[in-house]
Amino acid sequence: MHKFNNHWLKLRETIDKKSRNLKVIKLINNKFSKKDCISIIDLGTGAGSNYNYLKPKLKFNQDWVFTDISSSSLNYFKKNLKTSKKIYKTKFKIFDVIGELEKITFSNYNIVTGSAFLDILPRNWFYKFHKFNIKTEIILFALNYNGSFKFYPKHKNDQEIINLFNIDQKTDKGIGSKAIGPDCSKLINNIFNKTHHTYLMNSKWDVVKNYKFQKYFLNFCKEVIKKNNIDYSLWLKFRYQCITKKNSRLILQNKDFLAIKK
């Protein structure tokens, strides 16, 4: 989950698109039904999956600012960017959203958003982020890993692997401090419900036929197992065999978080 190479991000995009909760879109479109153009900032843009999903679904015209610490991802996205009549402006900023949060003028934006981003952030970031966004009209963080995934067919070691994986999700994901991991949705919801109407909606991955994707995800599990130095070779063998035989399914629980200013 912590390898943010562009290949993985693109592989995720098709699965993410199918997973996201459509009620979120309805609520946002209702909120801005009378506005002509909406300013949006995307945090941790990566290869642009959040924009690609939201752009056609949002009914209003849009100005976008894309931010990511990775110039490789932002440049990749810039090369592949597709706009439409609804997209008035786009801007790319290579930016550290954790260390330089206070440099963003959040009052310039109607929507602050991100996807598959919250779980890698440190706990104290959430309180700081709220302080700067008390007046923001819409906050949307989609596809937040929620601590549960299942491969089918089942195996007796499944829960042990999930436990290892979840512990690993709370380690430093390359940002210099421990990540919040699967608790991210609960935490952001508890913080924002004082100032906003908040929603946590299901956006689970259900990966049936995309065996390439399943293998990629299984490789992440393999890395976690290796780090922990525990012998789960039989579990891994079983899982890879199921994928090879095309008899495998992966379900992973995510939440979409939406906050609308009270």
Ligand SMILES: C[S@@+](CC[C@H](N)C(=O)[O-])C[C@H]1O[C@@H](n2cnc3c(N)ncnc32)[C@H](O)[C@@H]1O
């Ligand atoms: C899992 S990817 C998600 C990318 C994209 N939003 C998506 O849904 O596919 C997380 C992204 O956060 C970016 N990131 C990590 N630390 C960051 C930081 N301190 N500031 C800005 N972006 C960061 C990574 O470079 C990566 O592109």
